[in-house]
Amino acid sequence: MATPLTPDRLLAALRAEGVRVVEHDGWRTHHRNHAGAWGPVSGVMIHHTVSSGTASSVELCYRGYAGLPGPLCHGVIAKDGTVHLVGGGRANHAGGGDPSVLRAVVSETYADRPPAPREHQGSPGAVDGNARFYGFECVNLGDGADPWPAAQLDAIERASAALCRAHGWGARSVIGHLEWSDWKSDPRGFAMPGLRDRVDKRLGAAADPRPPAPQQPAPPRYHPFPGASFFRGSPSSPVVTAMGRRLIAEGCGRYRVGPGPRWTEADRASYAAWQHKLGFRGSDADGWPGAASWNALKVPYTK
CATH class of the missing domain: 1.10.101 (Muramoyl-pentapeptide Carboxypeptidase; domain 1)
Known part of the structure; x- marks a missing residue:
């Protein structure tokens, strides 16, 4: 458990790990701290947005919607690997979850996966995940068919490692929403154990502040003259x-x-x-x- 990073330290940690960052206007003071505790923090939680398009997804996560005001995370990870910062404190992203999962994350004692969750928002034994986790929403429809580009997966790895490195955590402090609440299925389309393996390898090396080279689009193909x-x-x-x-x-x-x-x-x-x-x-x-x-x-x- 740790004291949450200040917005300036959060930004510095991401950039030190080579994350390409865009700062949404007012993100540093945009939070839900008045609605509940923010900290001590124990880990990082990964989500998918169930939306498409960077601009609209960022605005959704910044503002929220009826019944769930924003911010809905700390950063939105676009398909091109850019992280858009939208929240500087408590965010409405994790909701209630399983206390056994929280204990496993804090102790980092689990093997491949934390224990299967049996609690969710509103259930009698649920604990407040919004107080305990940084949240990243990743732009994806969550239908199992929408692709996860390499640049986006790299950014998820880098952002997760940045916060683990800043707090002295290991890769087991990074979980998916589906590993926190038995009501959730995100992120869908890649496996969290594989992501934790990648974060673990990154944490074993010195932080690389160089962002990955942008992917070059494939040259356009034109139909040859058919005769x-x-x-x-x-x-x-x-x-x-x-x-x-x-x-x-x-x-x-x-x-x-x-x-x-x-x-x-x-x-x-x-x-x-x-x-x-x-x-x-x-x-x-x-x-x-x-x-x-x-x-x-x-x-x-x-x-």
């Missing part, structure tokens, strides 16, 4: 739809409806407008795609 005969055969293909959308984006759309997958005279008229835009004239601008004009159009690849 002149492809279009003269009146095809029905997603390639035609993708082509039509690019023609509209270039200001060359001559469609009344669509575009659609079936090649029509509207496609030909639109493509002729594209050829004219490129400077082709006469038979070179008859609306039948050629290799040069097609490659210039950069039609996104479709299967």
